Amino acid sequence: MLISDVFQFAREGRVWKGVFPLSQMERLADALARHTGEVLVTLVGGVDDRGQAQLVLSLSADLRLPCPRCLQELAWPLAVQTCLRPVPAGHPVEQEELLDDDHDVIEIDGALDVQALAEDEILLALPLMACHEHCAPPQMRETAEPASPFAVLAGLRKKS
Numbered sequence: 089m090l091i092s093d094v095f096q097f098a099r100e101g102r103v104w105k106g107v108f109p110l111s112q113m114e115r116l117a118d119a120l121a122r123h124t125g126e127v128l129v130t131l132v133g134g135v136d137d138r139g140q141a142q143l144v145l146s147l148s149a150d151l152r153l154p155c156p157r158c159l160q161e162l163a164w165p166l167a168v169q170t171c172l173r174p175v176p177a178g179h180p181v182e183q184e185e186l187l188d189d190d191h192d193v194i195e196i197d198g199a200l201d202v203q204a205l206a207e208d209e210i211l212l213a214l215p216l217m218a219c220h221e222h223c224a225p226p227q228m229r230e231t232a233e234p235a236s237p238f239a240v241l242a243g244l245r246k247k248s
């Protein structure tokens with residue numbers, strides 16, 4: 089999904105709604121435990137009180153992440169809304185705009201790829217590590233635990 093002129097899209101207050109299959113989002117592949125399902129995307133164009141273009145991007149999806157502790161799937165509902173300020177590529181951005189926490193500046197060079205934008209935002213929203221509240225490592229782990237370095241040393245000493 090490409091928006092050819094995002095500034096016009098914003099000025100005219102247009103709205104785009106759609107879904108992207110998670111299986112199409114290759115950059116997410118490593119982070120997800122399950123690649124079926126869809127991301128619901130809403131992009132709302134508008135103009136702020138200073139007359140500058142803005143885009144409100146809302147994303148929701150029922151993501152499944154791998155739990156690093158038990159290695160099972162963890163349901164992780166994604167629900168984010170970000171306010172973006174599109175600026176033409178190479179256009180100087182005022183310092184105060186970069187420091188503005190309410191808006192993330194995005195450089196626009198030609199058409200806006202909504203799927204790539206959604207993928208960027210999901211990657212930003214994903215937790216570094218998410219575990220189930222209550223779960224235990226698989227039983228296999230305990231038996232496969234490597235011998236402590238001291239035990240290995242003791243074994244070496246006996247041999248010599």
Ligand SMILES: [Zn+2]
Pocket residue numbers: 155156157158159160219220222223224
């Ligand atoms: Zn777990």
